[in-house]
Amino acid sequence: MARFVAKHLLFLLLTLLVVSFLVFTLNEFSPGAVARKVLGAYATQEQVDLLTTQMGLDRPLLVRYVDYVRAVLSGDLGQSARFKAPVRDVIARHLANTAFLAAIAFACIVPLSMILGVMAGMREGSRLDRVILILSTVVASIPEFALGVFLASVFVVWLGWLPGTATLVAGGGWSVAAQLVLPVAVIVLFDAGYVVSMIRASMVEVMQRPYIRTAVLKGLSFRRVILKHALRNAMLTPITVIMLQINYLVAGVVVVETVFAYPGFGRMMLEATLFKDIALVEAGALVAVFLAVVTNILGDLAYVLLDPRIRA
Amino acid sequence: MTTPETLTPIAADVVVPSSLTTPRAGGFAGWRHLALVTESVPATVGLAIVLAWALLALLAPLIAPYAPNASDLAALARPTPSRAHWLGSDHLGRDLLSRILWGARPVLVIAPLAVLGAAALGSLLGLTAGYYGRWIGLVITRACDIVLSFPVIILYMIILAHFGSSAWNIIGVLTLTKAPIIARIVRGMTLDLREREYVAAAKMRGESSLYIMLVEILPNARGPLIVDMCLRTGYNVIIIGVLGFLGIGLPPPDPDWGGMVKDTYGMMMVWPHMALVPCAAISSLVVGFNLLAVGLRELGLRD
Amino acid sequence: MTDAPLLDVQGLRVAYTTRAGEVPVLTGLDLSLRAGEALGLVGESGCGKSTVALSIMRYLGRAGRITAGRILFEGRDLVSLDEGALRALRGRRIAMVYQDPMASLNPVMTVGRQLMEVPMVHERVDAAAARARALAMLREVRLADPEAVMDRYPHQLSGGQQQRIVIAMALIAEPALLIMDEPTTGLDVTVEAAVLDLVRDLRRRHDSAILFISHNLGTVARVCDRVGVMYRGELVEEGSVRQIFTDPRHPYTRGLLDCLPTSGRDKRHAPLIPIAGQVEPASARTPGCGFASRCPHVETGRCTTRAIALATVEDDAGHRVACVRVDELAQASRRRATLAVRDAQAPTAPVIAVRDLHKSYERRRARLAARKDVVRALVDVELTAARRRTLAVVGESGCGKSTLAKILTGIEVATGGSVTLDGIEVAALPVDARDRTLKRKLQMVFQNPDSTLNPSHTVGYAIGRALRRLRERAPADVPSGVARLLEVVKLGPEMAARRPRQLSGGEKQRVAIARALAGDPDVIVADEPVSALDVSVQAAVINLLNEIQAERGTTLLFISHDLAVVRYLADHVAVMYLGTVAEFGAVERVFAPPYHPYTEALLSAVPVLDPDAAASRIVLEAPLPRGDEVPRGCPFATRCPRRVGTVCDDVPPPVQQLDGGHRIARHIPAKELAARQVPL
Numbered sequence A: 001m002a003r004f005v006a007k008h009l010l011f012l013l014l015t016l017l018v019v020s021f022l023v024f025t026l027n028e029f030s031p032g033a034v035a036r037k038v039l040g041a042y043a044t045q046e047q048v049d050l051l052t053t054q055m056g057l058d059r060p061l062l063v064r065y066v067d068y069v070r071a072v073l074s075g076d077l078g079q080s081a082r083f084k085a086p087v088r089d090v091i092a093r094h095l096a097n098t099a100f101l102a103a104i105a106f107a108c109i110v111p112l113s114m115i116l117g118v119m120a121g122m123r124e125g126s127r128l129d130r131v132i133l134i135l136s137t138v139v140a141s142i143p144e145f146a147l148g149v150f151l152a153s154v155f156v157v158w159l160g161w162l163p164g165t166a167t168l169v170a171g172g173g174w175s176v177a178a179q180l181v182l183p184v185a186v187i188v189l190f191d192a193g194y195v196v197s198m199i200r201a202s203m204v205e206v207m208q209r210p211y212i213r214t215a216v217l218k219g220l221s222f223r224r225v226i227l228k229h230a231l232r233n234a235m236l237t238p239i240t241v242i243m244l245q246i247n248y249l250v251a252g253v254v255v256v257e258t259v260f261a262y263p264g265f266g267r268m269m270l271e272a273t274l275f276k277d278i279a280l281v282e283a284g285a286l287v288a289v290f291l292a293v294v295t296n297i298l299g300d301l302a303y304v305l306l307d308p309r310i311r312a
Numbered sequence B: 001m002t003t004p005e006t007l008t009p010i011a012a013d014v015v016v017p018s019s020l021t022t023p024r025a026g027g028f029a030g031w032r033h034l035a036l037v038t039e040s041v042p043a044t045v046g047l048a049i050v051l052a053w054a055l056l057a058l059l060a061p062l063i064a065p066y067a068p069n070a071s072d073l074a075a076l077a078r079p080t081p082s083r084a085h086w087l088g089s090d091h092l093g094r095d096l097l098s099r100i101l102w103g104a105r106p107v108l109v110i111a112p113l114a115v116l117g118a119a120a121l122g123s124l125l126g127l128t129a130g131y132y133g134r135w136i137g138l139v140i141t142r143a144c145d146i147v148l149s150f151p152v153i154i155l156y157m158i159i160l161a162h163f164g165s166s167a168w169n170i171i172g173v174l175t176l177t178k179a180p181i182i183a184r185i186v187r188g189m190t191l192d193l194r195e196r197e198y199v200a201a202a203k204m205r206g207e208s209s210l211y212i213m214l215v216e217i218l219p220n221a222r223g224p225l226i227v228d229m230c231l232r233t234g235y236n237v238i239i240i241g242v243l244g245f246l247g248i249g250l251p252p253p254d255p256d257w258g259g260m261v262k263d264t265y266g267m268m269m270v271w272p273h274m275a276l277v278p279c280a281a282i283s284s285l286v287v288g289f290n291l292l293a294v295g296l297r298e299l300g301l302r303d
Numbered sequence C: 001m002t003d004a005p006l007l008d009v010q011g012l013r014v015a016y017t018t019r020a021g022e023v024p025v026l027t028g029l030d031l032s033l034r035a036g037e038a039l040g041l042v043g044e045s046g047c048g049k050s051t052v053a054l055s056i057m058r059y060l061g062r063a064g065r066i067t068a069g070r071i072l073f074e075g076r077d078l079v080s081l082d083e084g085a086l087r088a089l090r091g092r093r094i095a096m097v098y099q100d101p102m103a104s105l106n107p108v109m110t111v112g113r114q115l116m117e118v119p120m121v122h123e124r125v126d127a128a129a130a131r132a133r134a135l136a137m138l139r140e141v142r143l144a145d146p147e148a149v150m151d152r153y154p155h156q157l158s159g160g161q162q163q164r165i166v167i168a169m170a171l172i173a174e175p176a177l178l179i180m181d182e183p184t185t186g187l188d189v190t191v192e193a194a195v196l197d198l199v200r201d202l203r204r205r206h207d208s209a210i211l212f213i214s215h216n217l218g219t220v221a222r223v224c225d226r227v228g229v230m231y232r233g234e235l236v237e238e239g240s241v242r243q244i245f246t247d248p249r250h251p252y253t254r255g256l257l258d259c260l261p262t263s264g265r266d267k268r269h270a271p272l273i274p275i276a277g278q279v280e281p282a283s284a285r286t287p288g289c290g291f292a293s294r295c296p297h298v299e300t301g302r303c304t305t306r307a308i309a310l311a312t313v314e315d316d317a318g319h320r321v322a323c324v325r326v327d328e329l330a331q332a333s334r335r336r337a338t339l340a341v342r343d344a345q346a347p348t349a350p351v352i353a354v355r356d357l358h359k360s361y362e363r364r365r366a367r368l369a370a371r372k373d374v375v376r377a378l379v380d381v382e383l384t385a386a387r388r389r390t391l392a393v394v395g396e397s398g399c400g401k402s403t404l405a406k407i408l409t410g411i412e413v414a415t416g417g418s419v420t421l422d423g424i425e426v427a428a429l430p431v432d433a434r435d436r437t438l439k440r441k442l443q444m445v446f447q448n449p450d451s452t453l454n455p456s457h458t459v460g461y462a463i464g465r466a467l468r469r470l471r472e473r474a475p476a477d478v479p480s481g482v483a484r485l486l487e488v489v490k491l492g493p494e495m496a497a498r499r500p501r502q503l504s505g506g507e508k509q510r511v512a513i514a515r516a517l518a519g520d521p522d523v524i525v526a527d528e529p530v531s532a533l534d535v536s537v538q539a540a541v542i543n544l545l546n547e548i549q550a551e552r553g554t555t556l557l558f559i560s561h562d563l564a565v566v567r568y569l570a571d572h573v574a575v576m577y578l579g580t581v582a583e584f585g586a587v588e589r590v591f592a593p594p595y596h597p598y599t600e601a602l603l604s605a606v607p608v609l610d611p612d613a614a615a616s617r618i619v620l621e622a623p624l625p626r627g628d629e630v631p632r633g634c635p636f637a638t639r640c641p642r643r644v645g646t647v648c649d650d651v652p653p654p655v656q657q658l659d660g661g662h663r664i665a666r667h668i669p670a671k672e673l674a675a676r677q678v679p680l
Helices: A002-027 A031-039 A045-054 A061-073 A087-122 A127-141 A144-158 A176-207 A210-217 A222-251 A254-259 A265-275 A278-306 B029-037 B041-063 B073-077 B096-132 B134-149 B152-163 B167-193 B197-204 B209-246 B257-265 B273-301 C049-056 C083-089 C111-122 C127-140 C146-150 C159-171 C189-206 C217-223 C241-246 C251-258 C401-409 C436-441 C459-471 C475-488 C493-497 C505-517 C535-552 C563-569 C597-605 C646-650 C670-676
Strands: C007-018 C021-033 C038-042 C064-073 C094-097 C177-181 C209-214 C226-231 C234-240 C350-364 C372-386 C390-394 C416-421 C442-445 C523-527 C555-560 C572-577 C580-586 C655-657 C663-665
Touching (some): A002 A278, A087 A176, A087 A222, A087 A265, A087 A278, A127 A176, A127 B041, A127 B273, A144 A176, A144 B209, A144 B257, A144 B273, A176 A222, A176 A254, A222 A265, A222 A278, A254 A265, A254 B152, A254 B209, A265 A278, A265 B152, A278 B134, A278 B152, B029 B273, B041 B096, B041 B273, B096 B134, B096 B167, B096 B209, B096 B257, B096 B273, B134 B167, B152 B167, B152 B209, B167 B209, B197 B209, B197 C442, B257 B273, C007 C049, C021 C038, C021 C064, C038 C049, C038 C217, C049 C064, C049 C177, C049 C209, C111 C127, C111 C146, C127 C146, C127 C159, C159 C189, C209 C217, C217 C241, C226 C241, C226 C251, C234 C251, C251 C535, C350 C401, C350 C555, C372 C401, C372 C555, C372 C572, C372 C580, C390 C401, C390 C563, C401 C416, C401 C442, C401 C523, C401 C555, C436 C459, C459 C475, C459 C493, C459 C505, C505 C523, C505 C535, C535 C563, C572 C597, C580 C597
Parallel strands (some): C038 C209, C038 C226, C094 C177, C390 C555, C390 C572
Antiparallel strands (some): C007 C021, C007 C064, C226 C234, C350 C372, C350 C416, C572 C580, C655 C663
């Protein structure tokens, strides 16, 4: 186990280094560019040169990268040009909002897709299976912004039951809870569609295994066969994928946040990118990759806990 | 309900004459594959949708009633669907039907091209990683993992914001980000296939590694590869749409489905059809690709 | 015991729905089984024997359907039972043991829980009582340390132990009927012998009736009272073990027995006689006898117009045959073909000489384990193969026989020692480093017909590519070369256009042989080339290999776990155990006393058809030692029935040289061994 953790931590470190270096290089493609981005198009060349020297941007890339890593390690992520605040605070605030949305969505996705996936896969080819398979395929095929438009046109435009934005500021007669319904629904529909088909496929495969035949021919009830013998085996393959959804939910919901004007991490990244807020983009990318690798490790861990063959 | 396409005869005792399961050589191979596709309802529906869009895109210059960027000032006041504008017009008075038809063209070029690129690059990486194993394999796998661990949308935002967005840049970015996924699949299959006895036989008659990878191994990985390429094409369509929606997609004014939604989304409360029409277009195309993938997988499982 | 049979299958018809339409698999099967009786069901793959088992369990999947007939069990018709009633029977009154025990056990559940589940579900006993029952049952199936086994997961047990668990799970509810579907297929021969022994023993104690399904006639003879022979979904002959094996009446049964390399047969004296033709698909059924198209005694009209029912043989109670000509066929008209007797004894120069060969691997114990084991696959291997002769390497899984093949062929390289091929040192020469002539000299035929040919390539391409690479044939000459090679392996030239999935197992193996012959090799290494084939096909392929050797003077290195085939085919034999050569010599010397105790155990484990085969058998109860359990001395010491003392554990046994180049590695002097052993 110690070896497992050590190996993964090493990989985490390696990934963070590679990614931070790539993003750093990309952002500072040419020495003048950063200062130009900071000062905007109307600054004179002298101003740009001055700032370049002030920021130490004329030094070699590798030296500046080492400085940057040193600063990051001491907790200094720099100042956000877009939000006029320390990057650390900006990220913390938006990440907290997104984590809130992600937690609700995750709590819906996991049970929903397990139930639907198992119900579909336990009798491959049954009417229920066909319906779930086709529905989940269709739902997972609709881009999030389109899902948002479809749901909004029904529940906001036509029925007027829900607000069209989720700014997390109660207003216009809508509570925060009502604001969250549509973003959560879009995320859950889009993502669960994918997870359901994963679990279904795994379940279908497990149901064809000889040990399921053994269980049935032992005289167990179908319910017991599913719950005691099939379920845990069927979760082995998808568990890693399920854990990876955390990653998507935190860093990948840019679109949903944009559709509903939700002040989350993804939209922050979009704004930072469009505004060329380099310090924020760099730090945000690091956070996103950190999350991705950690969820990867969590997925592997969950797999190890479920499968005795690997624990050995 | 037991439709014929969902049967899985798994009994060891069934001996089916080979002449029935596999038609003897002869005739155009493509027709046989097409006939096979029609055995699955999802595959048939999916293929029909995709082919229909391909045809519409191809014929867009002939069948589109208006030029895609032409404004009809008369329609500005009342943009809803009418006899003149079957699907209505947008906030600038441009005919939605024409824009949808023209908008299908870039998507149906970029998405498959990027998938082909990703399949070529990914297959090469996956074959190399799987066949050689050891440190080459480890390096490739790790590199792929790093690319995969990066949230794609954020990656697109960073790269496209820096290099500007053009069709070629989008194809390049999509190729680079999808190749690791394909590489992972091909590597998994290669790890299995390289242990087959026919690979040993090829080694024993002195075949080169390249021959073994491309001629002995790759053709036997084609089933899952084709299914995945269908899925990837669908996801590429989504991503192209998302990029347009976020404002970092294909540059205006030429019609782009995602961009059309972005431009008109703010008018949802007044003119919902402006956003609904492109959303329906993109959704139906992705549904087509994904149904095709589901159907093909189903057919493949029965072989 | 009442007169009514426990199980009475009447006119059972089962069909599977496939893409090609409805395929009948059972076409009117009748059989019955009295309480406590053991009936063996034998037949080749595709004959429907597994479908019989699954029909009784009513577990045919969604594609299978019982179209007619009744299955009476304890007076009730299983065909019309509902799910609830079936559940009450399954596992309690009828239990099943399956072919692949590893796959049949739930990998994420301890075997204890899987065992306890049966009494807990069926008899509603509490966990403590169920545990006691499970422990008692584990003791009964002779598993060492049952307490510890209860908490193990299936992957932590050996194949033999897993099958004992499955048997325990089946018997724990004291079922009236036990169905065993190929229960020992895939197990090593010594493990198989121990499991069969256990089944025989448990049968006596539990008084369960057994339906024992197997393709291996020998295993059936060991366990059963009666035997039913199936062909294309029908029972063609049924009788006591003695009736079937000593006085077979149906031409198919006779053909089947003629294909078996039973003891006493070898290629010089009593060659195998394969059955002509091949099994036709079930969908191509014609009225009349299913065997008609392959039967040497067929009479068009009588045999081919209407269905033929089982009828009792005159003066032979309980012996039923489905053949209209049964009375006309002479009672023991077993055919005996004779081939020219070849002088096998003349010594020839060795083609392959292996000396002090070592091979070890490093292997991690589990995915997350830090420690690596050094697995010693080959230790001090020494043997020679004579030109134009067949050297058989025989042993159970893990004995190193396949590793030896891989080193010979250059797919792997040795870690020490020497292998010479026609005087050229190849032990450290990987296949890439061998030149064309060397590659041509040695080609290989593989084990698995489904993986030996690339499914994406046609037969013609596979053979043609070998011709071009190994013989530098111009592309224009290739088709004629392919046709000639196909002719050598007795296949028509039209085969060249086919793809592997259009071929039967036997055809695939022939194509593989043709591919190996493309370079006109001096040596063919054949790694278990017939073990995946049905007996009738196996006989034909063995004969083919034999003929090729006679005509081309090829040296054959035949790797096998099947002692009957080895005894039949080989000129010289090397018996391997855990990477060492236990015994080496001419076949008639190795298979006669004095034996190495391991050879003795192997020979005694081979299931024989003789119903009178006595009990003087050696059963190895101890499992194969794992990597770190192999003793420093004799590797066989942990299981040896003739252990002499600690010397076996600590001192590697000396190699004793006997007459005619016969070598045995063991501590007991040859004379002493010879005195104690009987010929097997």
